[in-house]
Amino acid sequence: MRRRLAQTGAGLGLLLLSVVLLLAVLDRVYPPDLRRLQDVSTIVVDRNGHLLRPFRTDDGVWRFTTRVEDVSPHYIDLLLAIEDRHFYSHPGVDPLALLRACLQVAWHRHVVSGGSTLTMQVARLLEPRPRTLTAKLIEIARALQLEWHYDKNAILSFYLTLAPMGGNLEGVRAGAMAWLGHEPASLSAAEAALLVALPQAPSKLRPDRENAPTQAIRDRVLARAEEAGVLSPADASAARATPIPVRRLTMPMLAPHLSERLAAANPSGTTVHTTIDGALQTGLERMLRQGLHDVPAPVNLAAIIADHRSGTILAQAGSAAYMDQRRSGMIDMTRAIRSPGSTLKPLIYAMAFDARLAHPATIARDAATRYFDYAPHNFDGSFNGDVTLREALQFSLNLPAVALLDRLGPVAFATRMKEVGLPLTFQNPNVTPALPIALGGVGTTLTDLVTAYAGLANGGIVRPLVETGTPPPQSEETLVSPDAAAAVADILAGVAPPTGLAPRQARLGFKTGTSYRFRDGWAIGFDGRYVVGVWMGRADGGSCNCVGIKAAAIMQHVFGLLPPVALPVLPQNSPFAGDAPATLVRLDTRGLRMPGTKPPTIAFPIAGSALLLDLNGGDPKMAGVALRAEGGTRPYRWLVDGRSLTSDTFATQTWWAPREPGFSTITVVDATGASASANVRVLPREPGG
Structure with a gap:
């Protein structure tokens, strides 16, 4: 008898061991399939x-990894009380609940309560199958397997990530984001009950469906929660009085250009942490949208806000209207290469101060000056005589800036910019940097300009701006000495604010810039902690009457x-405080200034006039206009927007045939370097007009 019992016990033990080994093998061969948990949205x-x-x-689904700690306790309490x-x-399966569900079906001939545990629902969500008995058995097996591998909070997090919420949610x-407009960390009882109810029949119960029984099912959840003691009668009554949302909200789309670029640079399903301040980003985008009210399409705006102490970007808008095709809103204009206008002048001054080539009190001559075949002029065409370099920078006079760059050396300036990580872009990469750099004859980006000005504000130390929470190793480069940087900052702090705007409470320095043909308007400014850059213009590079002072108002x-x-x-x-040292009292220029009996003037076209021309080439006589000059010393040299026109030697006029409509600046320079300019507008002539 004892031998038989021993043999039976040994047989049962062997059988049990075999079952355990078989389950272990099956677990190894058929591990839990977590691919749907891994296929989550990049955020x-x-x-x-x-x-x-x-x-x-x-597969076009909004699916965010969600942990228990990400969700309101209201929701967790209601979910467990109902589901x-x-x-x-339990170990993944609740035998009593299964038995109760089966008996209820047999007695009532329909489902009264489900027998599936949350773990079984997770198994079904991980591997969706048709509702059959075989599928239910697989769910039971998978539920036991999940409980073997994961703790309860992990399994609950799986449910929070995969629970269907209607449509592709x-x-x-x-x-919570689509139906309620906020994160699930702060849910009211009514909101929690709605999100508990939706997975029961997501297609049928989605709130935006007409005549959907969503409220009735939500109120049933609230009633059961009240019966279970999860909600007080007063809380349940107040929740039932809360209306159901009737439309689906769009997902957040803040910093869309930055987000798109970072999402593309990271593996699918990544959560990318940025340095952006969400509230500040919201305010910046709202302000830029308001700014569009004053500028017609296709003009757009872009802006960056950064902390120059830490080098972190706090807000960034590549355009003011991401979805506006008329404004090419999806192009990120913070990274587009554009002509910077006069915004490089403070960097030229800073390098010249640092090299002890000049001092803020140095006197420069603002007069017509010729550098071989280059004869720059001021924005308004006038000259101011003797000015200090402080005044010259504050009023953005062109001739002193060109003279400083001439002393500093355009090659040296461009090389230093490249060394600190802010390379300038030339149309011809093999060209030697030249004096037009001072007035915007080069390309750069809003991001690089903000980085450069952050360096000025940060004592001359330039570091790449950081936009992610896990930035690459930072390198610092010295652009100029702290003294030179502080001198330029002090000069810029004396620039008057745009007309109609009161000075800011805190001391602020800024510089504006306008590119050729008014294609770009810039304003870059900084105070004791923050640097702000604003760009306005057309993404296609067309003329748009954009000037820096308009961008400054937005800044x-x-x-x-x-x-x-x-x-x-x-x-x-x-x-750099006080008077200039004796050796720097006056800035000597190497350009040629020659006296003329009478400066040249543009006789035609008249400044401010509109030229109606055939830009399609239909009528050659109407395709252009004869530019005519008077006075000065011939030969004349003609330029339109800084580009030379071919003209006959000693002729008083030349032919100009523009290719596109917009604003242009016509300049004539005589043999002495004296010049005159006229701003005109080209309008297209309609066929037969």
Whole structure:
């Protein structure tokens, strides 16, 4: 008898061991399939973890990884009370719940309550199958397997990530954002009940469906929660009085250009952490949209806000209207190469000060000057005689800036910019940098300009601006000495604000710029902590009457979003305070200034006139206009927007045939370097007009 019992026990033990080994083998051969958990949306978040912009998965679903700690306790309590009261005590399957469900079906001939635990629902969400008995058995097996491999909070997180919420929404976070407009961390009882109810029949219950029984099912969830003691009668009654949302909201789309670029640079399903301040980003985008009211399409705006102390980007808008095709809104204009106008002048001054070639009190001659075949002139065509370099920079006079660059050397300037990581772009990469750099005859980006001005504000130290929470190793380069940087900052702080705007409470320095043919308007400014850059123009590079002073008005408003931090005053012991040293009293120029009996003038066209021309080439006589000059010393040299026109030697006029409409600046320079300019507007002539 004992031998038989021993043999039976050994047989049962062997059988049990075989079963365990078989289950282990099956577990190894058929591990839990977590691919749907891994196929989640790429999301870009701000510095506080708040959504800036999510992206759909490859199969077009909004599915965000969601953890228990990401969700309101209201929701977790209601979910467990309705779906699985014994979740934390059963092994993945609740036998009593299954037996109860089967008996209810047999007695009532329809489903009264489900027998699936949350773990079984997770198994079904991971591997969707038709509702059959075989599928139910597989769910049971998978539920036991999941409980073997993962703790309860992990399994609950799986459900929070995959629960269907109607349409292409999966997971509590996606449901909360689309139906409620906010994160699930702060849900009211009514909102939590809605998100508990939706997975029961997501297609049928989605709130934007006409005559959907969503409210009735939500109220049933609230009633059961009240019966279970999860909600008080008063809370349940108040929740039932809350209306159901009737439309689906769009997902957040803050910093769309930055988010798109970072999403493309990271593996699918990544959560990309940025340095962006979500509230500041919202304010910047709202302000730029308001700025579009004053500029017609296709003109657009772009802006960057950065902390120059830390080098982090706080807000960035590649355009003011991402979805506006008329304005080419999807092009990121913070990274587009454009002519910077006069915005490089402060960097030229800083390098010249640093090399002790000049001093803010140095006197320069603002007069017609010729550098071989280059004869620059001021924006308004006038000259101001003797001015200090402080005045010259504050009034953005062109001749002193060109003279400084001539002394500094265009090659040296361009080389230094490249060394600090801010290379200038030339149409011909093999060209030797020349004096037109000072007035915008080169290409750069808004990002690089903001980086450069952040360096000026940061004592002359340039570091790449950071936009992600895990930045690459930072390198610092010295652009100029702290004294030279502070001197330029002090000069820029004396620039008057745009007309109609009061000076900012905190001391602020800024510079504007306008490119050839008014294609770009720039304003870059900084205070004691922040640097702001604003660009306005057309993405296609067309003329648009964009000027820096307009961008400056927007920049001033953007600074209003920031706490005031005053720019430090130049110390009295600075080598650039007070009078210029004896060796730097006057800036000598190497250009040629020659007296003329009478400066040249443009006799035709008259400044400010509109020229109606046939730009399609239909009538050659109407395709251009004869430019005519008087006075001065011949031969004349003609330029349109800084580009030379072919003309006969000693002729008083030349022919100009523009190729596109817009604003142009016509300049004539005589043999002495004296010049005159006229701004005109070209309009297309209609056929037969």
